Amino acid sequence: MKFFQIGIMLFLLLRIPVTALRVRFLNVGHGDACQLQTPGGKQLLIDSGPPEKDFRLHHSIGRRIDLLILTHAHLDHSGNMLRLFRSCSIARFLEPGYPTKSPYYRKLLTAAHRKGTRITMPVRGNRLRIERNLSLLFLNPPRKLYRYTESDCNNNSLIFLLQYHRWKILFTGDAEQSAIKDVLRRFPGLRFQFLKIPHHGSRTGFSAALYQNRGIKAALLSSGRAKNRGNPLFPLITAACQRNRIRLLRTDRLGNITFLLNRQSAQIISAMPGAETFTTKIH
Numbered sequence: 536m537k538f539f540q541i542g543i544m545l546f547l548l549l550r551i552p553v554t555a556l557r558v559r560f561l562n563v564g565h566g567d568a569c570q571l572q573t574p575g576g577k578q579l580l581i582d583s584g585p586p587e588k589d590f591r592l593h594h595s596i597g598r599r600i601d602l603l604i605l606t607h608a609h610l611d612h613s614g615n616m617l618r619l620f621r622s623c624s625i626a627r628f629l630e631p632g633y634p635t636k637s638p639y640y641r642k643l644l645t646a647a648h649r650k651g652t653r654i655t656m657p658v659r660g661n662r663l664r665i666e667r668n669l670s671l672l673f674l675n676p677p678r679k680l681y682r683y684t685e686s687d688c689n690n691n692s693l694i695f696l697l698q699y700h701r702w703k704i705l706f707t708g709d710a711e712q713s714a715i716k717d718v719l720r721r722f723p724g725l726r727f728q729f730l731k732i733p734h735h736g737s738r739t740g741f742s743a744a745l746y747q748n749r750g751i752k753a754a755l756l757s758s759g760r761a762k763n764r765g766n767p768l769f770p771l772i773t774a775a776c777q778r779n780r781i782r783l784l785r786t787d788r789l790g791n792i793t794f795l796l797n798r799q800s801a802q803i804i805s806a807m808p809g810a811e812t813f814t815t816k817i818h
């Protein structure tokens with residue numbers, strides 16, 4: 536009888552509709568990987584970290600990805616994608632279309648074509664609706680791709696604003712100062728509560744103006760450089776966050792960091808035992 540009651544409870548729990556958007560920044564060392572599960576049951580992956588020997592990413596992803604986004608073709612973002620194309624069904628693939636000569640990137644495109652995955656190259660101003668109350672607004676690259684910048688591959692990164700109800704997360708790939716300044720100039724009214732810090736906190740991606748944006752609650756730094764105490768870059772970011780009262784969340788210190796976004800509130804949870812967990816509200 537008890538088992539029967541437990542069974543009924545489990546059944547009821549599973550039937551409760553999931554209303555939160557789950558955004559999980561994975562601790563992949565020096566690289567980016569962010570896994571999203573939507574209230575409608577869709578699975579999205581933004582970048583796939585550097586190449587993994589044991590390919591743990593595979594276990595948390597399963598067999599189907601509705602939307603795979605490559606912000607740019609460098610290996611610390613695309614490292615496991617070829618494996619994902621081999622092992623998963625991927626409905627749609629978004630990438631910036633910057634024609635890098637990297638053989639790995641070319642293999643990726645070939646794999647996507649072979650699998651019949653729909654490939655899209657969004658440009659500034661494009662909006663992609665994922666489901667009700669959830670969309671992506673692309674702010675970069677421009678229609679005419681950047682040329683002759685510090686790094687054209689980085690500057691042509693997909694930069695986009697994820698919007699869920701009134702929550703906004705700015706994803707920046709490895710964009711450097713040229714692209715960041717251009718985006719801030721072209722979207723002067725840009726507002727967001729959460730920021731994925733560009734280019735793993737590197738100096739080339741640092742722009743003080745980005746942190747002065749009113750209303751930023753937390754900034755996410757995906758990097759594996761915690762041990763490099765001599766690194767002069769993080770103090771710049773730490774100071775910018777302190778000045779603007781932004782919580783700095785580092786994957787190298789907190790491990791995987793999950794954002795559970797509901798209509799009015801957001802819960803931020805770290806995988807590290809004893810680490811900070813907090814809830815914030817939108818006004």
Ligand SMILES: [Zn+2]
Nearest residue numbers: 566609611709
């Ligand atoms: Zn990178």
